Amino acid sequence: MTNLLDTYADVAGQDVINHLRQLARPLRGMKVIHVNSTRVGGGVAEILTKLVPLMRDLEIDASWEVITGNEDFFQCTKNMHNALQGDHVRISEHLFNVYEQVNRENAQHLRPRLEEADFVFIHDPQPALLLQNCPQRRGKWIWRCHIDASHPYRPVWKYLQQFVSSYDASIFSLAGFAKSLPHPQYIIPPSIDPLSEKNMDLPAEEVGAVYDEFRLDPQRPLLLQVSRFDRFKDPLGVIQAFRIVKKFVPDQQLVLAGGGASDDPEGEAVLREVMEAAAADPDIHILLLPPDAHRKINALQRAADIILQKSIKEGFGLTVTEAMWKGKPVIGGDTGGICLQVINFNTGFLVSTPEGAALRIRYLLRHPEKIIEMGGKAREFVRDNFLLTRHLREYLTLILGLHYGAGDRIDLS
Numbered sequence: 091m092t093n094l095l096d097t098y099a100d101v102a103g104q105d106v107i108n109h110l111r112q113l114a115r116p117l118r119g120m121k122v123i124h125v126n127s128t129r130v131g132g133g134v135a136e137i138l139t140k141l142v143p144l145m146r147d148l149e150i151d152a153s154w155e156v157i158t159g160n161e162d163f164f165q166c167t168k169n170m171h172n173a174l175q176g177d178h179v180r181i182s183e184h185l186f187n188v189y190e191q192v193n194r195e196n197a198q199h200l201r202p203r204l205e206e207a208d209f210v211f212i213h214d215p216q217p218a219l220l221l222q223n224c225p226q227r228r229g230k231w232i233w234r235c236h237i238d239a240s241h242p243y244r245p246v247w248k249y250l251q252q253f254v255s256s257y258d259a260s261i262f263s264l265a266g267f268a269k270s271l272p273h274p275q276y277i278i279p280p281s282i283d284p285l286s287e288k289n290m291d292l293p294a295e296e297v298g299a300v301y302d303e304f305r306l307d308p309q310r311p312l313l314l315q316v317s318r319f320d321r322f323k324d325p326l327g328v329i330q331a332f333r334i335v336k337k338f339v340p341d342q343q344l345v346l347a348g349g350g351a352s353d354d355p356e357g358e359a360v361l362r363e364v365m366e367a368a369a370a371d372p373d374i375h376i377l378l379l380p381p382d383a384h385r386k387i388n389a390l391q392r393a394a395d396i397i398l399q400k401s402i403k404e405g406f407g408l409t410v411t412e413a414m415w416k417g418k419p420v421i422g423g424d425t426g427g428i429c430l431q432v433i434n435f436n437t438g439f440l441v442s443t444p445e446g447a448a449l450r451i452r453y454l455l456r457h458p459e460k461i462i463e464m465g466g467k468a469r470e471f472v473r474d475n476f477l478l479t480r481h482l483r484e485y486l487t488l489i490l491g492l493h494y495g496a497g498d499r500i501d502l503s
Contacts, residue, residue, distance in 0.1 A: 094147040101284045102479040110479065113486040114148035120208040121229070122152045122489070125200070127167070127216035129156050130381035131349060132318070133280055133408040134213050134236055137481070140283045144482055155203070157196040157217045162188040164355050167216045173246035174215070174239045175322060175403040181246060190219060197223030209489055211261075218253050230258040230492045236280065236405045238426040240266045259492060263406045263427050276488050279430060280406045281481035282415060282472070287384035289415055292392060300389045304345070304375055311342040311455055314394035316387055316412075319348050319360040319378075322403045324423065327444045329367050329374060331400065334448035336373070339455050347377040347390055391416050395461060396454050400447050404428050411476045414438075414468035419461055421450045431476065437468035 099107050122145060126134050138154050145152035159167075166185035173179040197204075197220050204210055204220065208229040212218055214236055221231050233254045239247070239262070251269070254260060259274045268275045282289050301308045313332060317323040325346050332344040346364060349357075361378065368374040379386060391397060397413035399422040406427030413420050414431060420438035422428040432438040439450040454461050 095144055097285060098477075098479050101473075102477055106479050106483075110483055110486065111148065113483060113490065114145075114150060117486065117489060117493070118149040120150055120489075120493075121206065122150055122209045122211070123155060123204060123207045124152070124211045124213065125155045125157060125204075125217045125220065126213035127157050127159070127164075129154075133406065136283070136286075136288070136408065137280060137478075138213075140286065140478060141482060141485070144478070145485075148486075153203075155200055157192070157200075157220075159192045159196075159216070160188070161355065163192040163216075167214075168355055170215045170246055170250065171237060172322075173243040174235075174237045174250075176238075176241045176243065178243050179246065181249075186249065193217065193219035194223050196220065209492070212257075215250055218250065221256055222253060232259045232261060232488070232492075233257045234261040235267065236263060238264075238267055238403050238405045239269060240264075240426075242269075259488070261488070264430060267405075267426075274492075276484075278481065278484045278488070279427065279476065280408055280411075281476050281478045282408055282411045283478045284415065288388050289412055290388070292385065292388055296385070297389045297392045300386065300393050304377060304390075306343060306345070306375065306393075308393075311339075311395045312393060313342060313344045313396050313398060313451065314347065314390055315345075315398040315400065316347045316391065316409045317399065317401075319357050319364060321356070321360055322401055323348075324400045324402050325360070325364045326367055327402075328398055328400050328447070329364070329371075330444040331398075331447035331451065332374065333371070334445060335451045335455075338452055342455070343373045343375065345375045345377060345390060345394070347379055347387065349379045349381055349383070387412075388416075391418065394418060396421060396451060398447065398451075399423065399428060400441065400444075401425055401428060407431065411472055414465075415472045417465035417469045419454060419464035419468060421447050421454075431471070433467075433471065437464055437471050 124138050128135055142152045142154045166189045169179045169181050201224050204224050205227045210231045211234050213234045255272055261276045261278050262268045263279050265277050315328050391413050397418045397420050399407050399410045401423040404426035410420050410422055410428055410431050420432050422432045424440040424442050432440055434440045441447045
């Protein structure tokens with residue numbers, strides 16, 4: 091047993107660590123496999139990077155597999171992602187055929203490990219068809235949907251539903267995302283790792299260094315949005331809000347910082363649109379950061395006065411959690427998992443339009459004491475609800491529940 095889990099005691103409390111070890115005791119030696127489609131880029135990969143080692147620290151035989159695919163495969167799954175979030179995206183029969191074929195090909199080399207596992211967690215639509223390609227599986231399979239599927243485009247959801255219905259359980263981030271499925275459904279919001287490079291405390295000189303590196307003015311208010319360059323994150327709406335604010339409060343600057351992921355083929359096109367929209371304004375800084383720029387993102391979030399996440403659709407929004415952990419008020423889109431985090435007028439503001447975002451930015455810039463007050467409340471809200479230790483506890487509880495089935499009592503002694 092390593093001491094990885096014990097390093098979280100100062101943040102989460104020793105009683106939380108003791109509880110996790112108690113929950114995991116009946117699960118020692120069980121094989122648990124997580125499968126997704128990328129090892130870097132996006133919240134799923136960030137969570138698994140630490141969640142899997144923590145499971146191992148609890149003497150669970152946990153591992154993480156990543157499927158591969160071609161350009162057509164990822165175009166199909168990106169379209170599926172957008173359709174689940176409500177876009178009326180028609181996917182051709184050719185792309186569906188590629189999607190099914192790529193899952194079959196991945197199953198060929200993953201099948202021996204997946205079929206012998208006690209629990210398999212399949213993350214999002216990309217690897218969802220692995221189950222039907224593992225007919226000899228002996229364990230429980232759980233489909234974990236990180237997407238806001240509250241109002242999906244029906245033809246695409248109907249196609250996917252026929253496959254995910256065969257799972258033993260599914261997990262959604264919010265109750266409003268859950269679907270009509272013939273198995274137990276669990277509500278488990280995502281989380282952040284407070285000790286990761288993206289969230290750990292940083293020395294003041296490292297935070298201050300981002301001003302010089304990215305040519306920012308430390309004497310002027312800094313607005314920041316960190317996200318993939320994705321239309322659902324509405325970077326163009328953020329630019330529009332910034333320009334409205336500048337008419338009334340001209341002395342400010344905006345940073346849009348983000349990157350891409352190997353399973354998102356639309357990122358480059360969105361980035362071009364954002365660059366064109368911002369080209370004429372020297373106060374708008376577009377930063378294309380590599381997937382491992384965690385300390386840079388951390389420093390930018392700590393340097394910012396106000397952080398935005400003006401998403402139109404959002405499964406959860408870990409960048410919101412990260413910002414709140416750093417004691418920053420967040421102006422976020424009134425959608426999906428952002429509503430679970432941003433308590434309106436308390437830890438930040440929820441908005442639906444660029445005009446609404448501009449109004450809230452102006453309010454906070456005029457009332458700097460509110461930035462401090464809301465930021466303090468935001469950090470404590472994350473400490474109580476959205477740290478990785480809570481996430482791990484709920485995964486362990488789910489595994490115990492499925493393992494013991496209809497048992498009236500689970501002995502954790």
